[in-house]
Amino acid sequence: MSERVVELEVLRYNPETDLEPHFQRYSVSCREEWVVLDALNHIKENIDPTLSYRWSCHMAVCGSCGMMINREPRLACKSFLRDYQGVIRVEPLAHFPVERDLVTVIDDFVAKLKRVKPYLIPKEPKALEDGEYRQTPAQLKRYKQFTLCINCMLCYAACPEYGLIPKFIGPAAISLAHRYNQDSRDGGRDERQQEVAAYEGVWECAFVGACSEVCPEHVDPAAALQQVKIKSTIDWYLEHTMPWLTKS
Amino acid sequence: METVQTDVAIIGAGGAGLRAAIALAEADPKLRIALISKVYPMRSHTCAAEGGAAGVIKADDSLDHHFNDTVGGGDWLCDQDAVDYLVQEAPRELIQLEHWGCPWSREADGSVAVRPFGGMKKQRTWFAADKSGFHILHTLFQTSLQFPSIERFDEYYATELLVDDGRCQGLTAIEMRSGQMRQIRARAVIIAGGGAGRMFPFTTNGAIKTGDGMALAYRAGVPLKDMEFVQYHPTGLPSTGTLLTEACRGEGGVLLNKNGRRFLQDYGMGPETPLGKPVLKTMELGPRDRVSQAFWHEQQKGNMVATQWGDAMLLDMRHLGEKKINERLPLVRDMSISYMGVDPVRDPVPVRPVVHYMMGGIHTDIRAATPVAGLFAAGECACVSINGANRLGSNSLTELLVFGRRAALSAAEYLASGAGPGNDAALEAGAKAAQERVRELFQRTGGTESLAGLRKEMMHTLEKNAGIYRSGEGLTEACAKLAELRRRYKQIELHDKTNVYNTDLLQALELGSMLDCAEAVAVSALERKESRGAHQRLDHTERDDQRYLRHSLAHYQGETAPRVDYLDVVITKSQPGVRDYSGGHE
Numbered sequence: 001m002s003e004r005v006v007e008l009e010v011l012r013y014n015p016e017t018d019l020e021p022h023f024q025r026y027s028v029s030c031r032e033e034w035v036v037l038d039a040l041n042h043i044k045e046n047i048d049p050t051l052s053y054r055w056s057c058h059m060a061v062c063g064s065c066g067m068m069i070n071r072e073p074r075l076a077c078k079s080f081l082r083d084y085q086g087v088i089r090v091e092p093l094a095h096f097p098v099e100r101d102l103v104t105v106i107d108d109f110v111a112k113l114k115r116v117k118p119y120l121i122p123k124e125p126k127a128l129e130d131g132e133y134r135q136t137p138a139q140l141k142r143y144k145q146f147t148l149c150i151n152c153m154l155c156y157a158a159c160p161e162y163g164l165i166p167k168f169i170g171p172a173a174i175s176l177a178h179r180y181n182q183d184s185r186d187g188g189r190d191e192r193q194q195e196v197a198a199y200e201g202v203w204e205c206a207f208v209g210a211c212s213e214v215c216p217e218h219v220d221p222a223a224a225l226q227q228v229k230i231k232s233t234i235d236w237y238l239e240h241t242m243p244w245l246t247k248s
Numbered sequence: 249m250e251t252v253q254t255d256v257a258i259i260g261a262g263g264a265g266l267r268a269a270i271a272l273a274e275a276d277p278k279l280r281i282a283l284i285s286k287v288y289p290m291r292s293h294t295c296a297a298e299g300g301a302a303g304v305i306k307a308d309d310s311l312d313h314h315f316n317d318t319v320g321g322g323d324w325l326c327d328q329d330a331v332d333y334l335v336q337e338a339p340r341e342l343i344q345l346e347h348w349g350c351p352w353s354r355e356a357d358g359s360v361a362v363r364p365f366g367g368m369k370k371q372r373t374w375f376a377a378d379k380s381g382f383h384i385l386h387t388l389f390q391t392s393l394q395f396p397s398i399e400r401f402d403e404y405y406a407t408e409l410l411v412d413d414g415r416c417q418g419l420t421a422i423e424m425r426s427g428q429m430r431q432i433r434a435r436a437v438i439i440a441g442g443g444a445g446r447m448f449p450f451t452t453n454g455a456i457k458t459g460d461g462m463a464l465a466y467r468a469g470v471p472l473k474d475m476e477f478v479q480y481h482p483t484g485l486p487s488t489g490t491l492l493t494e495a496c497r498g499e500g501g502v503l504l505n506k507n508g509r510r511f512l513q514d515y516g517m518g519p520e521t522p523l524g525k526p527v528l529k530t531m532e533l534g535p536r537d538r539v540s541q542a543f544w545h546e547q548q549k550g551n552m553v554a555t556q557w558g559d560a561m562l563l564d565m566r567h568l569g570e571k572k573i574n575e576r577l578p579l580v581r582d583m584s585i586s587y588m589g590v591d592p593v594r595d596p597v598p599v600r601p602v603v604h605y606m607m608g609g610i611h612t613d614i615r616a617a618t619p620v621a622g623l624f625a626a627g628e629c630a631c632v633s634i635n636g637a638n639r640l641g642s643n644s645l646t647e648l649l650v651f652g653r654r655a656a657l658s659a660a661e662y663l664a665s666g667a668g669p670g671n672d673a674a675l676e677a678g679a680k681a682a683q684e685r686v687r688e689l690f691q692r693t694g695g696t697e698s699l700a701g702l703r704k705e706m707m708h709t710l711e712k713n714a715g716i717y718r719s720g721e722g723l724t725e726a727c728a729k730l731a732e733l734r735r736r737y738k739q740i741e742l743h744d745k746t747n748v749y750n751t752d753l754l755q756a757l758e759l760g761s762m763l764d765c766a767e768a769v770a771v772s773a774l775e776r777k778e779s780r781g782a783h784q785r786l787d788h789t790e791r792d793d794q795r796y797l798r799h800s801l802a803h804y805q806g807e808t809a810p811r812v813d814y815l816d817v818v819i820t821k822s823q824p825g826v827r828d829y830s831g832g833h834e
Contacts, residue, residue, distance in 0.1 A: 014746055014748070015748055016746050016747060016748060017746075033487055033587070033589075044751075045700040046700065048743075049699065049700070049742075049743040049744055049752045050743055050744040050746070050752060052744075052749050052750070052751050053751075054287075054291075055455055056287065056291055056293065056454035056455045056456045057291075057293065057295065057296050057454040057455075058454065058455075058488060058490065059296060059488075059490050059491075059583060059587075060583075060586075061295050061296055061379070061382055061579075062290070062291045062292075062293070062295050062296070062454060063290060063291065064287070064291045078586065080586075099425060099748065099749055100746070100748045100749040101749075103749050105425075106288070110288070110402075113390075113393070114393045117393075117394070118390040118393065119348065119349065119390045119391045119393060119394050120347070120348055120349035120391070122347070126347060128340055128343050128344055128347065131343060132343050132346040132347075132352075132359065132360050133346065133347070134357070134358030134359065135354055135358050136354060136356070136357075136358045137353075137354050137355075137356065139358070140351060140353070140354055143351070144351055147351045147383065147386070148379075149386075150290070150295075150382070151288075151290050176390070180349065183349060185347075185349065186349070
């Protein structure tokens with residue numbers, strides 16, 4: 001089986017000893033089918049046990065191993081070495097504080113996710129004894145795509161607005177709010193709108209579309225955000241032109 | 249050392265831990281709940297489960313069918329009262345998830361869809377395409393965000409339980425971000441720490457599945473039950489071990505040897521069923537242990553396909569067609585193309601058995617309670633036991649829901665029974681000692697062993713001697729080797745002396761957990777001189793109900809090997825019989 005030597009340039013930062021981050025070069029003998037994560041694991045196991053990064057599933061579903069690979073937000077477990085030539089530069093996800101090496105601080109996202117109330121607020125409460133809500137495949141399809149978010153935060157690293165205005169709630173959190181808004185069982189849109197339709201909510205989005213380009217699960221957050229904008233605009237016009245149609 | 253006071257501490261925030269947390273929050277909003285996990289909840293390995301969760305919902309099915317499939321599938325090593333509880337509670341739990349928004353796949357009329365699964369006589373596996381575990385985990389995680397009483401401790405690694413006066417009263421944990429040790433005092437503790445598949449080199453399990461929860465309980469005096477039963481899932485990608493769900497076969501995929509023969513018919517699972525028309529509980533819908541064992545026999549005969557990653561069989565899904573594969577198995581297609589370069593729409597995918605699940609684990613009773621007062625366990629880390637000697641696919645997601653909730657209810661009952669305040673000085677001393685043990689590892693110099701080296705030796709030992717087929721000779725070798733590795737573990741030295749997010753330290757602690765679990769696997773396997781379910785002995789080829797219709801209990805003995813004793817299986821209505829997966833079983 002074929003092997004080749006790959007040069008990786010990895011950002012290192014130890015907050016206890018380093019004033020500034022720096023790059024460290026590693027030469028790794030890699031198998032042809034490896035992904036960048038395999039190369040990092042090889043380094044950790046055989047060359048440098050101090051290298052720090054997050055990973056777990058190695059199948060693009062746990063969302064742990066998001067990082068910048070040649071300046072592009074990627075999952076390391078789904079970035080094949082065969083798709084790269086020359087030195088591969090590996091850095092922590094952009095727009096997040098660096099905790100250490102490739103590990104970022106994600107408190108901001110975790111807090112924002114909670115704010116948008118990403119859980120079902122039932123339109124009509126139902127007892128468990130009464131069985132499941134009926135939901136046709138067509139109704140499922142209206143929101144299914146937006147359920148696929150693995151919270152990997154590549155979209156935040158790609159979003160120029162989030163880079164400029166950190167208060168922006170951002171693509172993943174708004175997509176997940178939209179996911180519940182679109183669910184036929186849900187009646188919580190009004191509650192979510194307070195966060196989602198606020199100034200730091202959907203209106204910060206300039207529709208660059210970078211979020212959808214980097215999303216490894218094809219959630220298409222940009223589509224979610226534009227749908228939220230259209231609905232919020234309709235709300236505004238209804239409220240101002242036909243106030244008798246809107247609640248309180 | 250900073251101390252956190254809480255009512256219930258939950259270690260592990262995957263499916264079982266989250267389910268327990270929500271159940272506690274709902275049971276009593278005044279309870280303080282600490283949800284402690286070494287990873288953010290959405291990173292937990294529940295996310296990797298693909299196929300679905302079993303629960304009786306359709307008119308042609310019954311709780312008795314689910315019970316019988318599970319007990320027979322487990323080769324009668326299941327506790328039947330626990331299985332009864334599982335099958336009764338399963339539909340309620342799955343409907344509960346539906347009410348919380350889980351995007352279950354649907355029938356045209358809007359009711360929940362079910363799919364066939366291995367060893368199940370009826371279609372009863374609820375699914376969300378082939379990302380069922382992912383959706384269950386995220387539904388639970390997102391639902392949990394509405395409860396202010398759940399306080400999360402994300403990226404905290406639990407190092408020891410605090411047990412005094414025979415009662416579990418908290419734990420010590422390292423905050424990864426700072427490297428600081430915290431003492432979390434709790435009136436009850438629930439362990440939901442997942443399995444230990446990373447003891448083996450070739451596994452579907454993510455990096456985090458290192459048996460930490462099992463080791464915590466084991467070292468605190470709770471026996472590990474039935475640890476010799478390790479499930480090989482028949483269909484992993486040979487390159488990475490990535491799981492291709494059993495639903496591939498549930499939807500009609502077939503297994504071929506290198507001659508194109510559906511070889512399962514030669515191993516008691518025939519006669520061959522028509523292509524594209526899977527028949528429940530036979531051929532490709534046989535149970536995982538039997539299918540993996542059939543692979544082993546075909547491999548011995550030289551009937552497997554050679555790949556650069558070793559021998560493989562072929563999983564042929566071409567006849568399902570592109571539309572069905574995209575709709576029902578999108579992840580399978582994506583991963584086969586990404587990691588193997590094979591598109592299942594066009595070509596059969598090479599697969600081979602891969603370590604997937606621990607049937608054994610922390611000994612609990614049907615209430616999810618361990619023998620230590622105030623300590624409960626649920627999910628893969630626990631052994632209650634509903635899986636017996638072989639778990640049926642799609643029972644584990646159900647198990648973590650049913651027994652995650654059960655552990656919470658039992659913990660709440662325990663609190664209500666009024667366990668008095670603990671001995672503060674004794675707990676403080678326990679926490680200090682725990683901190684000292686980590687400090688000693690962290691600061692150790694002059695160590696002669698490497699973490700990566702010991703880990704490799706452990707994996708190699710288990711793969712060689714504790715795989716699909718085992719022998720007394722091989723297991724004796726494994727026991728000796730693991731005892732040696734546990735001794736040498738005391739000589740490892742860390743290279744990373746940083747406090748912040750020290751994964752060198754984390755991995756060293758995880759290796760310690762895995763070595764303890766691995767020794768329990770090998771010793772229990774050596775002691776069980778019979779073949780049952782996933783435990784197959786070349787030197788004891790028959791099931792021996794006279795001697796071994798019993799659970800093994802491995803008791804931690806510190807530096808020496810565990811002591812193994814046995815506990816009778818609970819049998820209520822199904823006497824041990826023949827596991828028949830031939831087409832004539834009806």
